[in-house]
Amino acid sequence: MASYSNVANEGEDVLKAYKTKFNAFDLNRNGIISMREFAAVSMRSGYKMSKEDIIEIFEKPDMEKTGINFEEFVDIMQRKAGRSRALAPYRDKFRRYDYRRRGCITLDEALPVLARELGFDRSKTEAFIQIYDRNKDGEITLLEFVDFEKKVEDLRVQIKAAFEAIDKNKDGFIDPDEAKDVLLSKGYSEQKVEERFAKFDRDRDGLLNYTEFAAFYDVPLN
Template identity: 35%
Template structure:
């Protein structure tokens, strides 16, 4: 059954089902319960699986005890001959798939067999398939039907996401197309986006094909789960009163404390993320805001580590001087800057002092 669409039946089925429906009218008010409707649909040869029933209830905001009219019963529970024929073909397809993947012919799909099924159906590696099968137990035929249905849903999801990335619709994803999405969702800079493309570009043609995309997409989704968990925790940390937003003042404090931004630079930056200009950073806006923070902090750490030659977690005057001499600073300017940012006056710059130096403008 197509999602969101009602069922219908042929006239012959309607005529027969009307008589059957009357038998179940226990309250004589022209209605029967959903539970009774399920029993009736099974009796007239149009049964619903448990997963189909739950989806039907969800789509139509019903419970198992809800009362429905005869017309609702027809629309929701009865299938046309065409649908029944499609079901028959689908059952045959599932049976063939089960037999194919039940390699040892013991009537169950083992972990290794399920892993193989995912590899074949989704074009993913054995390692990715194994990660998807977390806490897997062996499947009998009924369980395999639901498992295979989820595989088909994942196929559709991958296809749709490929279309989202492939903006020029040439059936390939370029580094630029990948960067557009990766920057928006994770705050990736171009270098990191390129690295992501290179990782999954198996034939090294500089593009991600549809065959290569499944692995690429799985990695993106895993990262999304990880990042969004951290973002949700960070948002709740700053939205202490659970108002559903972070104030601009709080956002400014985040940029000053985490990244060493000056107040002026923090205020200018925040304006870019307050998309609807309501003076708040709501959760959707915070997703991109926090991704930028993580990206910027990673850049700061990379720069700090690059010039911390002895890896002692601080920059000596000589290390600081070596960094700035290469950028054209005079020794007098370097001494002045060192004195200005060495807040503890210890002759070294710690990371918090260094990030202020890079971002205090």
């Protein structure tokens, strides 16, 4: 586990770099970073953070009273660097949604991706975001995105497997007869299958492509 002693062993220059960062937050130079100081410097740098955000970063619920000293700051920055490395594989995927580069994913940003890949409509996308939006601010951060993306991939695999199983002639489309083979066995009437097929055949070509099928298939969130 990363710690102040590990960093100290790396040499004077590394500690100096951490000290420079620490001093930028320690506005009154008392050797302690308070929650108010951290929030003020963050806001000055363009990041408006709530009390809950700061507590989550510093993993110290009593920070409002005690603040953090230099050694604690170094330990926290080391852990943060470790988390950042762990999040690296998800950054490019996150940017597919976060096209405005705000560091979070909104409903409007998630909708076109999930509609294309999972067949989600607006209400289903909103319900999906609510599951993984831990702080209930209506947005998905990079930390929240890890579990969000794992579930997206799981649902994507389910839909792809179903599409390939139903596409008996392997032409890359689902025709009405292939759809009936599946849904009639699940208790749908022939009329209901035809109505559902027509509803999701958006280009009116008499076939369901992958995106149309994803909406037609309506994979459950849980």
